[in-house]
Amino acid sequence: MTLTQAEKAAVVAIWGKIAAQVDALGTESLERLFSSFPQTKTYFPHFDLSQGSAQLHDHGSKVLGAIGEAVKNIDNITGALATLSELHAYILRVDPVNFKLLSHCILCSVAAHFPSDFTPEVHAAWDKFLSKITSVLTEKMF
Ligand code: HEM
Numbered sequence: 001m002t003l004t005q006a007e008k009a010a011v012v013a014i015w016g017k018i019a020a021q022v023d024a025l026g027t028e029s030l031e032r033l034f035s036s037f038p039q040t041k042t043y044f045p046h047f048d049l050s051q052g053s054a055q056l057h058d059h060g061s062k063v064l065g066a067i068g069e070a071v072k073n074i075d076n077i078t079g080a081l082a083t084l085s086e087l088h089a090y091i092l093r094v095d096p097v098n099f100k101l102l103s104h105c106i107l108c109s110v111a112a113h114f115p116s117d118f119t120p121e122v123h124a125a126w127d128k129f130l131s132k133i134t135s136v137l138t139e140k141m142f
Helices: 005-036 038-043 054-072 082-092 097-113 120-141
Strands: none
Touching: 005 038, 005 054, 005 097, 005 120, 038 097, 054 097, 054 120, 082 120, 097 120
């Protein structure tokens, strides 16, 4: 899965705005994930997942921070996320289906915060970008 130059540019452009709100968007994406798809909570038995929880906030920042690393290394996402790929595949063993759910929640959060930037083209580019991240984080699973 390769992003075109135009798709990469669309991802990078809106990231400039997301980066200023990484904590809020990360937390909101996880809140959406856990409330719309409660089965995903089973991976976090050791977390306090209630609204306003510090653990939820910290984890949301980490997840969006990793996405920021992928944006910065958009031509080498596999290399940028190699350690996370091993963590999710070998240690956490997260079923790949959950990545689609989280990607959907990230897209909803971005769309809700930046409605006028979230054109169909930007939507499509982000969808492809998050699919690329998903394939990198799940490729070692099998
Ligand atoms: C940990 C990113 C998808 C479950 C992490 C960490 C990051 C991260 C940055 C912290 C690693 C560290 O502390 O060294 C991502 C990204 C994802 C993704 C970018 C996809 C866009 C998922 C999904 C699940 C999941 C779909 C399960 C529903 C976990 C768990 C941890 C973790 C259980 C360990 C939490 C802890 O004990 O601190 N992830 N993740 N991740 N992730 Fe993911």
